[in-house]
Each structure stands twice: as C-alpha cells, then as structure tokens.
Amino acid sequence: MPKNARQHHPLMNTQRADHRRLAQVRPPVEHVIRRLKVLYILKKTYRHRRRRVHLRVNFMAALCNRFPFQT
Secondary structure, eight states: OOOOOOSSOOOOHHHHHHHHHHHHHHHHHHHHHHHHHHTTSSSSOOOSOSTTHHHHHHHHHHHHHHSOOOO
16 A cells, blocks of 8 residues: 655655556556456446356456457
8 A cells, every 4th residue: 555745754765666666567457447347347246156256357357458459
C-alpha cells in the first residue's frame, strides 16, 4: 500500500522507489481487470459452484492477456 507524504514529512527515497515500482505494475493489472469487466466476467454475480472459481477467473485473465481485443 502506498504511503502518502504529509506537509512537513516528505517521502523517503525508499518509499519513492516503492511508489515507482507500484506505478509500473499497476496499469497492466488494471487493464486486465477492465477487459474482464467488459466481457461481463467480473461484472455479474458468479452463480456457479464456488469450489474452483479462482481457477476460472485466472484462466479468463490469462486469455485476456493472451488475446487482446479492441473495444
């Protein structure tokens, strides 16, 4: 979780480096989440067995990464 700088307490260099690292990772992850929502995979309530739902979501995310589409 990123830390916020305060008025008289700026961020340290290590915290700034952590923010940069997070900023590099965040956009691709958010793009995949957006694609999953566009395909109604994460928008609707999942009404099937909950036993292996994480495997199905991971598979769909892998497909979204592998085959990008235009919206």
